Amino acid sequence: MKNTYTEIKIKVSVNDLEKIENIFYRLGVFQLSIEDPRDLFEKSYINFDTYFDEDEIFTEGRNVCIVKYYLSDKENPIEFLNILNQMICSEKINCKIETSEIFEEDWANNWKKYYHTFKINDKIVVKPEWENYNLKNGEILINIDPGMAFGTGTHETTKLCMQLIDKYMKKDSFVYDVGTGSGILAILSSKLGARKVVAIDLDKVSVSAAKYNVSLNNLSNIEVLEGNLLDKASEKGDLIVANIIAEVIVDLIPDIVKILDREGIFITSGIIESRVDLIKSKLSEYGLDIFDEVNENGWFAFAIKNK
Template sequence: MKWYQVIIKTKTESIEVINGILYDVDVDGIEIIDPNDEIYSDSYKGDWDYFDKEKVEFEYNGAIIKCYFETDDIEDILSIIKEKVDSLKNEGIDCHIDEVSAEVVKDTDWANEWKKYYETFKIGENIVIKPSWEEYNSKKDEIVIEIDPGGAFGSGTHETTSMCVEFIEEYIKENSFVFDIGCGSGILGISAAKLGAKKVIAGDIDSEAVRTTTENVRINNLENIVEVKEGDLMEVVKGKADIVVANIIAEVIAMLSVNIHKFLNKDSVFIASGIINGKLDMVLSALKENGLVVLDTKTVGEWSAIVSKLGEDNE
């Protein structure tokens, strides 16, 4: 089979919907370049970053999604994507696409090209995320995590990851038991382990995310603390955790809220992020309807994160 790079030119508002379609057709990797993302603006006040913004060259005045497939029939995949886009448009869902193109690439081309953008950055109070290929001299009290993002690294989740780590730092206690739902490259679960969790179970339905997280757990020497599982974490784990963290999307968090009480003790917290601001009220309503009480919220740029716990009726 050959590797193909598919380039989709779209607009900011359609990125989330198109990403959902791509995961439905088993995409092997996604890179998003959106000049409208706040992190590219001169007014951005964040004190950390995943990459050197000056190295990013915009090829288009809208958003570009670069995605990668290993396949024998790219035309079949493109046809399915078009059908799904047309179906959503017929349902009144904004799924704007200006142009789609595909070309054969070498696996090593896309697997390594993104590395030139990523540098060491600080997240939360003391966590430092260091790409595995960089050198870094840590300062006093800094907790350094080595990460090889791989294909599971999402370039559009900067604020959401930061807020999750800040909440983990605030709510974690020594010997906490943590569930990380949708672990991606493993940053959240590994952060929890480095901050004192006695056990972390991290899971993802994406096999590439599972592979990447497993490797990152290994290079941080945390195999005795972090266990990685493939599948819907809520279906492959038993018991309850002190912290359940999910950095996914608003709709999934709302669905999780229906059964999340099964995995929480009365003093446990549910940290949820990946919530675009326009859907914050929807998630808050879902949490309330399912017996959870909101303890705190954070908003950075276009994204929000929520901490909740069981209400008295669900304890």
């Protein structure tokens, strides 16, 4: 019997896209397909055929984004949709929600056509497993198949974390990647010279995806574990990375203080502008100081150290 997925499609104004993303983040959902007309109309390098369902984008126009999420047959679509609708109503977001049932192989093929090789910066290249890329001198190539786990590298939070890791990673560092998702940040840390990386996630699907991607990149110094940070901490971390959501980061900070080396760096993202003060207040309470801050499209990432 074929596995099926429920496709949830949300058509929402570009002005409310960030609010929809944040709602999914609060629900613990990080893997979204987002068709943003601003990419199509404002970026000349976007390919019409591979990045968008042209008929749908042109029908909806320049000001409507299409957000898609897929629920497996093991989940409860009715319960999820009820909660989603309640949260959308509480935020007073005007949008249209459509649902349909698709087979697993159709979901995989539909999703993959929107994900292509891209660059984080001049040095870091992220390539899906099913594409080819001719590596240039000095470039670092990350092969990835995120599957149902968060961490394609395309979302602002992941890109911002990767930029900060590239900036502050020191050779032979011991690294923790908390909430590893696809394992993309752990893989980058390894390729930038980490001595050892411990990648941790509570989600079994993410653990499986991360393990697969580590093997895909032929790396032997990454250990992927299921669980939470404190339970799995074996030594002080020179670098700790957590790309999750603000509320979880707040709960995580007391544990970070315990395992972050005195000279270590904590890099975190998944923070929308309205949660920045919450994070800063909690960091200050525990004697941590933001020394670098980057943001993109309303999402923030911080590089943090002991005061």
